[in-house]
Amino acid sequence: MTLARIDDAQRRARLAVRHLLTTRAAAVEDVAEAVVGLHATDPATVFLSACARLARPSVAEVEAAFYDRGTLVRLLCMRRTMFAVTAATAPVVQAAAGAAIAVKERRKLLDFLAEGVGWDADRLAEVERDTLRALARRGEATAVELTRDVPALLEQVVVAAGKPYETRQNVSSRIIRVLAADGRLRRGRPLGTWLSTQFRWAPATPWPELDPDEARAELARRWLASYGPGAEADLKWWTGWNLGHTRKALAAAGAVAVELSSGPGYALPDDLEPVEEPEPRAALLPALDPTPMGWQARDWYLPDRHRPRLFDTAGNVGPTVWWNGAVVGGWSQRADGGLVWELLDDVGAEAEAAIAGEADRVASWLGGVRVIPRFRTPLEKELTT
Template sequence: MTRSRPRIDTAQRRARLGRRQLLAPAHRAARSEEVADAVVALHASDPATVHLAACARLAAPDPAAVERALYDDGSLVRLLCMRRTLFAVGAALTPVVVSSTARAIAAKERAGTLKWLTEGAPGWDERRLADVEARTLAALRAHGEATAAELAAEVPDLRETVVNSPGKPYQATVAVSSRILRTLAAEGRIRRGRPRGGWTSSSFRWRPGTAFAELPAPPAPEARAALARRWLAAYGPATVEDLTWWTGWTLTATRQALAAVGAVEVDLDDGAPGVALPDDLEPVAAPAPWAALLPGLDPTAMGWKARDWYLDPARVPQLFDRSGNIGPTVWWCGRIIGGWAQRADGEIVWRLADSGGEAAAAVAAEAARLTDWIGDVRVTPRFRTPLERELSR
């Protein structure tokens, strides 16, 4: 007799989400590092997202504690990694992420930067790029911390420009400093320092970093297996395609990593075959009903490629921008039921598709909690969506 695959239904997936993603109040964390570990990595393309995503999951929200972890303690590390996206990763997991994804991304960044320079800026080659980088790193070590403009004042080559897409409507003149510093950061040789403004600011100074070549890290196959295990523990059960999309790996690499951790095939409610860790097949207790207001690009909202089990496809045009970036979302017991925004006067406003009494009351309480800790800070998502724009007026 053929043994049927274990089945994990949508209710169980939502129960896991509320508990493991630290969204149900009883499961909130004490420290931002615990939050990053629980969701594997915090999206960091928008500087506000790291703080909003962490504080949504903290029992006592504290943006200053998140800043300390990022800029003083080094317990959260920004890396260009999965899907060529900037994430904040716990220090202990950093070697795994470096070996499994970030090194390959950095190699592509270097090749792309060299091609861009040699084709668009006369007089540039690999030797000149290496020389400019060496002088830039020396200047940064001498200062300890510096902006791109301050580095360019000491290394004039950084002031040179390249015209991107010449003759096109979107033609733009770009300083070579932007690509060179991005490449050095992608390799770990420099890192972002504390923003020059508040925690929502994108203006920052650079600091010396630790090059990936100097960082002890496991072999790539071993690292991919470790990252797959961590992701399944946080986001499983899920599909192979979900993990492939989330990491940016090839399908072959994903399947090899799943095989290495002994992932088990399971049936999901939508009919698609899923995978789960072998010790994660038993039912888990659903947490008490919960609501959450999560920021744009939150790791939970962006955790899976297939989202129908927690997001009605009809809401996608209002909640996503044209590039596939999700905006601020309102959650109720493991599914997205609306979106929210902050107005210029600081008021937090929201719109719910499901406005049942219990859900509406819980969302209002979460909005009050957000208002209380965010204080006089004003947040505008970097990637704005139709509903967020409409609500913020």
Template sequence: MTTFRPRITDEQRRARLATAHLLAPAARATTPEEVADALVALHATDPATVYLAVAARMRDPAPARLERALYEDRSLVRMLCMRRTMFVVPRALAPVVDASTARAVAARERKNLLKVVGEQHGHGEEWLAAAERAVLVALADFGEATAAALAGAVPALRTQITVSPGKPYAATPRITSRVLGVMAAQGRIRRGRPLGTWASSQFRWAPAEPHPDLPADDARAELLAHYLRSFGPATTEDVKWWTGWTLTDTRRALARTGAVEADLSQGPGHALPDQLDLPSGTDPVAALLPSLDPTSMGWRHRDWYLDAGLVPELFDAFGNIGPTVWWDGRIVGGWAQRPDGEIVTELPTPAGRTREAGEAIATEAARLATFLGDIRIRPSMRTPLERRLSNGS
């Protein structure tokens, strides 16, 4: 017996982005928390990405409002979770993210660290546990502290390891950042306010409140429901890639979400029942999104919003996407900030070079420049187009 699957077109998926991802001016949020809720998780590998992703989707963006959410109200939580990547998630969702992904990431990271210090120094579980306890004692005294200050107070953090031995790029870093990263992934410590501006990556560390202990299967189903609400329809491969789960865990979670199957241009996909009646068209909108933006990195299969010819210019060698220009639900080019603060764009796709698109993109570039003000940013994952534009070539 053949089961009927509704068809959802690429055009319908692109139309949904304008409102679901708060890109249309009328859909923009009033608070950073609303943006995080709409996108499930904000990429935070580059600290500036969080601010720029929020600014692109707020009616009246201001860095101070996001700083307050992150460091005073703590309504947003920075976590190492999906795909061993740093994200900022809503506080209410943090226990779900912890149980569904972060715990497994933390366990793998700690196991790998123990292997290295065991092979190179003969240290084992007892030694690492003592170092972790010492970090917590030091933070109780400091309140907040930089990694350098903690290394000064905890001698074990100054232990050096050899990375890539025998290679031309071999290095002997301290284990400070790895220990603190593991403890953060476990939810025992958290990143506090950075040194310098909001674009700085030099964070202070502080004690963290533990997350409630949720069953992993329940948490995976709940996280997937949030993902489909924001990013559906999506394929099984999209879900597996975004979460970093095994195929078995992905399929088990999908079965518990109430999602229905739908035909996409990439093959069978999954959508929540109320996503089957998608719009066939909306007024086109422009957006300038930062490197690793949640919309740009929300799916494994991207051909419905990204032309393959743009990939070599917009991605680095490790699959990280740089700053992008969007028009009518598609990526049409990239942008960069020059040393004098000017926001410059390049639009290889003809759709982005119409008069309507050009005016809308220019408006968004001006809005972004106003938000940045005197701040200068440079993505840590640099792409060919971003490098060329920022250098003025």
């Protein structure tokens, strides 16, 4: 049987359309659904990624989705990474990836507390109950406020004992993190601006429990619909699943084998025919954006020669410039908030003009606010200095 062949140009055409790099969405929820979830390890990424794809970019609109409508939520899930997903997608993501992460996080927390303060599972459960009761009374609270109500949260553990960077850490942050991973509390509004990394916390009801196998199949289907066609290794890396779960999910999702330029891959059965290549449009995507972080093998849209300047040593991507479904450069902000960029490929005068126009668009909605990525990359730092 001859497999359908989908070359790199066809993959880039799909990426450009499905990840909203050629058209823009009306709502934040549409953006999150288009890419399955927005990276949220760095709070600024969610806003930058969403606004890059919105017809009318607005910080207030993203905040409304999080804090007023409740249609966008943050979850610790794929690859033990924080994502912002729609409330409709959250149960699938939690069952497919988040629940297993929560189990591991709780096991690590118990080991940490047993060694550091001598707590067992019963003591942890008692402190968690007290914490949730305190949060319910307040309605919303910061971690500091919760420690005033639950003194046990102030107990400290020595971290990296004997190392030059040895420090003492309250148990509060780790306990709150595990309660959030379990879905028993959720992040509310930040203490400062949309760039803040400090959040208030609010009570929450755990997401409905779904069958893990069915959830993994549905997440694989959604990944293929947004990121496909792709290799088995790409889905395994993106989700953080083991190989057995990956293969089972692909089969249950109805994925069919295809031939990619780089080798074997998978696609949904209704995604085998050639697609029309869209009119190119420039895009400036932020550090950790879900598009450049969507695959393990990236040479079909991001040449390997560019990786050393666009990624840090831990594999985090910096701000990228896109044209015609491919990475062609990187960008940053000066101290005054102005945007600067460098093209790593010759893209021609039309593309350069479009990129300059997109930079003006991003600068306009940012309004002089300067965003410094949490994980800085060589080209981003070069452009800043």
